[in-house]
Amino acid sequence: MRIFAAALATETNTFSPIVIDRRAFEASLCAGPGEHPETPTLCTAPITVGRRVCAERGWELVEGTAAWADPAGLIARGAYEGLRDEILGQLAAAGPVDAVMLGLHGAMVAQGYMDPEGDLLDRVRALVGPDVPVFAGLDPHSHLTARRVAAADVLVAFKEFPHTDFVDRAEDLWRILVDRLAGRVRPVMSVFDCRMIDVFPTSREPMRGFVDRMMRMEREVPGLLSLSVIHGFMAGDVPEMGTKVIAVTDGDPVLGARVAEELGRELFANRGRHLMPAMGPEEAVARAKVAARGPVVIADMWDNPGGGTAGDATVLLHEVLAQGVTGAAVGTIWDPVAVQLCFAAGEGAEIPLRFGAKSAPETGDPVDAVVRVEALNPAAEMRFGDSVVPFGAAARVSFRGVQVILNTVRAQGFDPSLFSALGLDPRAQRVLVIKSTNHFHAAFAPIASEVLYCSAGRPYPNDPATTPYRHVRRDIWPICADPFAETA
Structure with a gap:
């Protein structure tokens, strides 16, 4: 087996005045093929975990560029297109591969691109064709667009906030990919849109118990391969921003849809109760x-x-x-x-x-x-x-x-x-x-x-009910009191 792996990640606060250029990636991490250090960054663990998995199985891991920039404002168009085309060129040069594994963040926005990850995944899919598995890891503070879901076979997000589990979730990705390549599973994704903007720390209830139950369901429900909550990133003014649930099943989209909706409606029922109490x-x-x-x-x-x-x-x-x-x-x-x-x-x-x-x-x-x-x-x-x-x-x-x-x-x-x-x-x-x-x-x-x-000052747009969004949908809580009632 030959697996191509690369990473391109940052988190874009569209209200931030700080533009991310190529130098911002180089200041944090911009490693060429095979040059990624042994320790992962937040979104590059699929590469470091992949080295071990492929070595254990005698597979070839073809490494592409791994780039991570600390969060800021919009990515300069040339910086995004340059890194994107670098990775795509490496994938094309690798020749036929059996799978693609990407480390993404999911909240990138670039000049001229509302959905850079969707753009990248689309281009990867065009290069490898419809039958090659395309897997990617995500930060939960991301935007799950329909374009990404259509282009990827499996998306897995960190469960914890703080994100202490980024290596564990890379292990999950590789476990599912190994089983997929062995013909033991046929992963399919189901998504539920929670129609809300919220913050979900797992260091406190109710999210602590919610995540524990998700992990228990993964172990105990037959055919359920992975569960992820996309928290959303409320400083990203993009059309598909918001909370969503991903259920990955073994060829059972009906099960996936049922579980994703059950969990998503529970999150919506607890809206406004997740964030830590703050003082002046x-x-x-x-x-x-x-x-x-x-x-x-x-x-x-x-x-x-x-x-x-x-x-x-x-x-x-x-x-x-x-x-x-x-x-x-x-x-x-x-x-x-x-x-x-x-x-x-x-x-x-x-x-x-x-x-x-x-x-x-x-x-x-x-x-x-x-x-x-x-x-x-x-x-x-x-x-x-x-x-x-x-x-x-x-x-x-x-x-x-x-x-x-x-x-x-x-x-x-x-x-x-x-x-x-x-x-x-x-x-x-x-x-x-x-x-x-x-x-x-x-x-x-x-x-x-x-x-x-x-809560000191307001350098970050932390109240989605009053944030001056231009692109975010209006049928979403708390902009809308009950979006499910209004669309029923």
Whole structure:
């Protein structure tokens, strides 16, 4: 067997001013054929898992390009078309293959392309013909378009949010593909449209129990191969944005349709109850200030670079300073110019520095302070599950009893190694402020005395009922109170 595998992934916040070009992929991951590192990124696990699966079976894995860019705004047309055509050219050069395995995200939007993944899958299908299996992994914060469903045989999304299971879901993809190539199964997909926009953290109920039941059904229901919930990505203004359920069955679309609808209607019945309760910055900082012990983790949940924002908002930091909190550490504030100035000054230097709040309205005001440059790291990295996430040249500065990590490659706070990479022990801090919606939870909760979710400013379009969408359908909750009733 000869299997072609490649990856092309990012998440597009269509309201973000930060354009993704080829350099953005190169800053995060842009590996040529055979050059992907042993550790996967979020969306490239189908390649690393595929190496092991194919080696065990004596199959040939033909690797194409693997490219991942940290979330931001629209992908420049030339960047998308260049990477797409690179992968398609590699597939064509590979000659006849027995299957195609792709690592995608699912929420890409490029200049001139509302559905880049649909475009890529269509072109892959045209190259390999109707009978070659085309499988792909997805992030659940994606857009499941009819075009993608028509072009692919199997789509499997991560189940967990935080996405701690991206390697496990790649294992699922390969398990189904192995069985398909052996003739043991005939996978078919069924999709149910939940007609809603919501956020579904699996670190709390009701989504925790829902995902546990999905995995139990996969084990126990005969003929059911895979279940995925596409959460949707509410910062992506595209026509088919929204929550959907995928059921993959062994040649039984009736079973798939029934199960997908059952699960989808349960999600709709719980609409509005999934998201973590959030508080304003004044309350969050006040609660952290009086905590009996630390560290209290405050998640700046809507200035999340993982959702395409810049990650340079200062609203929470200003509140920390206003309330006189000491022993606080903030990670990170994206400011490449400030980092450059810190590197020029060197460790131990005291310099006047302005940083933060450059990217967009409602992100606060820049911080002006005389800071001490405590630590510099020319290539800082943190852990995220089985992967390593770069956040670029970074500096740790201190002033008024507060430590701030400034970085050059935008990345959300996944893991306490974010702080230790700059020589700071996160467990020794009273307060940790991180920029993440929920991916931080798996790694930070074990060290936190308390976890607080904070809605500070509005760098991210976090209220779909009022977000000024131009392309999103109108018959979807919460834009529409009950879309099922109105279409009955």
